[in-house]
Amino acid sequence: MLFKTLTLTAIIISFVSSAYACDHKKHACSSAKTIAKSKNSPHQSTKKISPFLIPSGMPHMTKLLKQQWNSQDLNLSNSQKQKLLVVRQTTMKAVKSIAPRIKGLQKTIVRKAMANETPEVLEPMVKKLAQLKAKATNVHIRCIYDTAKILTKAQLAHLSK
Numbered sequence: 001m002l003f004k005t006l007t008l009t010a011i012i013i014s015f016v017s018s019a020y021a022c023d024h025k026k027h028a029c030s031s032a033k034t035i036a037k038s039k040n041s042p043h044q045s046t047k048k049i050s051p052f053l054i055p056s057g058m059p060h061m062t063k064l065l066k067q068q069w070n071s072q073d074l075n076l077s078n079s080q081k082q083k084l085l086v087v088r089q090t091t092m093k094a095v096k097s098i099a100p101r102i103k104g105l106q107k108t109i110v111r112k113a114m115a116n117e118t119p120e121v122l123e124p125m126v127k128k129l130a131q132l133k134a135k136a137t138n139v140h141i142r143c144i145y146d147t148a149k150i151l152t153k154a155q156l157a158h159l160s161k
Contacts, residue, residue: 061147062088
C-alpha cells in the first residue's frame with residue numbers, strides 16, 4: 001500500500017512539475033509524455049548505482065592517492081607506494097567482484113516492484129542486496145583504515161584538504 005502511494009505521489013509530482021514547464025498559451029504540454037515515459041521505464045535511470053550502504057561522506061582514499069601519487073606535497077615514499085598499491089588492488093578486486101551482483105539485484109528489485117510483485121517475494125532479495133552492500137561498505141572502511149595506517153598524519157591532513 002505504501003509503495004503504491006509513493007508511486008502515485010511520484011507520478012503526480014512529475015505531472016505537476018512538468019505542467020509548470022508548459023507553454024500555457026498553447027495548452028499543449030509534455031506532461032502526458034512525461035507520465036508515459038515514467039510508466040514505461042520507471043527503473044531506468046542515468047544515475048550510477050553505488051555498491052555502498054553509505055554512498056557519500058567517506059573518502060575514496062585510493063582514488064585521492066592516485067590523483068596525487070607523485071605530488072611533492074604528499075611526498076609518498078617508495079615503501080608507502082608499494083603498500084598502498086596492495087591496498088588499492090585488494091580493495092578494487094573485492095568491490096568489483098560485488099558490484100555487478102549489486103547492480104543486477106537492485107535492477108531486478110526495481111523492475112519486480114514496478115510490476116507489482118508482492119513484498120513477500122521481494123523481501124529476500126532486499127535482504128540479499130543489503131548484505132552485498134554491507135560487504136562492499138566494509139571493504140571501503142577497511143581500505144580507509146589500512147590507508148590511514150600507512151600514511152603519516154601530515155599526509156592524511158594533506159589528503160583531507
